[in-house]
Amino acid sequence: MTPYRIISLYSGSTGNAVLIATPSTRLLIDAGKNAKALTVALGEIGMCVEDIDAIFITHDHRDHTAALPVLLKHHALPVHAVEASAQVLCMGMEECARACVHTHTPLYCEQVGNIRISSFITPHDSRFSVGYRLEIEAEDGIHTVGYATDIGYVTEDIRRALYGCESVVLESNHDREMLLTGPYPRQLKERIFSRYGHLANDDSAAFAAELAEHGLKRLMLAHLSEQNNDPALAYEEFIVALGGEDRVRIAVAAPDHPVEL
Numbered sequence: 022m023t024p025y026r027i028i029s030l031y032s033g034s035t036g037n038a039v040l041i042a043t044p045s046t047r048l049l050i051d052a053g054k055n056a057k058a059l060t061v062a063l064g065e066i067g068m069c070v071e072d073i074d075a076i077f078i079t080h081d082h083r084d085h086t087a088a089l090p091v092l093l094k095h096h097a098l099p100v101h102a103v104e105a106s107a108q109v110l111c112m113g114m115e116e117c118a119r120a121c122v123h124t125h126t127p128l129y130c131e132q133v134g135n136i137r138i139s140s141f142i143t144p145h146d147s148r149f150s151v152g153y154r155l156e157i158e159a160e161d162g163i164h165t166v167g168y169a170t171d172i173g174y175v176t177e178d179i180r181r182a183l184y185g186c187e188s189v190v191l192e193s194n195h196d197r198e199m200l201l202t203g204p205y206p207r208q209l210k211e212r213i214f215s216r217y218g219h220l221a222n223d224d225s226a227a228f229a230a231e232l233a234e235h236g237l238k239r240l241m242l243a244h245l246s247e248q249n250n251d252p253a254l255a256y257e258e259f260i261v262a263l264g265g266e267d268r269v270r271i272a273v274a275a276p277d278h279p280v281e282l
Contacts, residue, residue, distance in 0.1 A: 030062035033276035046134030081109035093118035194219035226262035
């Protein structure tokens with residue numbers, strides 16, 4: 022048993038929120054959908070908004086931030102984001118909500134309870150985008166967790182951040198053939214395929230195989246497109262890339278209910 026939990030509250034094109042929890046500290050990475058959906062999802066795992074110690078935002082797109090204006094109006098939770106993202110987040114927020122947002126340089130580090138969380142830069146077509154590496158202090162030592170979604174391709178910064186992590190939440194957004202033949206307009210397809218769009222199953226699976234050579238034991242597939250991907254298809258692609266089911270434990274995040282790794 023690991024001394025922490027990773028639970029995707031929901032993940033996909035309509036909204037994203039992941040809980041990283043230890044017995045003493047609970048962090049959210051992103052807060053998409055809306056405050057009601059977030060509250061309901063937390064309730065499904067026996068928690069409430071008041072249990073959250075801090076929220077860390079990856080970027081300003083609404084599927085990662087839409088819950089914040091109402092959530093912060095009623096709950097004074099500290100929200101951490103890089104300055105370019107925070108400028109977008111605070112637009113239209115009431116003053117009490119804006120006061121909860123802590124702005125940072127692109128590369129920053131915060132200690133919250135027994136979790137030290139550090140940002141790294143990711144390629145995505147938002148004002149700015151980061152992933153996170155978490156170092157969790159436990160009685161048996163330090164446990165490392167990585168978080169990287171909404172990435173057009175795997176950069177050396179991402180590699181450096183995620184190598185050595187025992188658990189990773191990693192984007193596996195689309196199947197190339199499903200996206201090519203699917204209903205999206207050409208411009209949107211080009212955006213998703215671009216180096217500032219989203220990571221395809223095959224590229225994500227190949228990177229997971231790299232991570233397995235550098236300590237990866239548990240993997241959450243996240244931000245799957247409901248139109249351009251299939252959970253079973255993505256899972257199978259990773260099993261093939263990893264050389265079997267015994268090497269790395271895999272969970273696939275769902276768009277509408279919590280999934281624990």
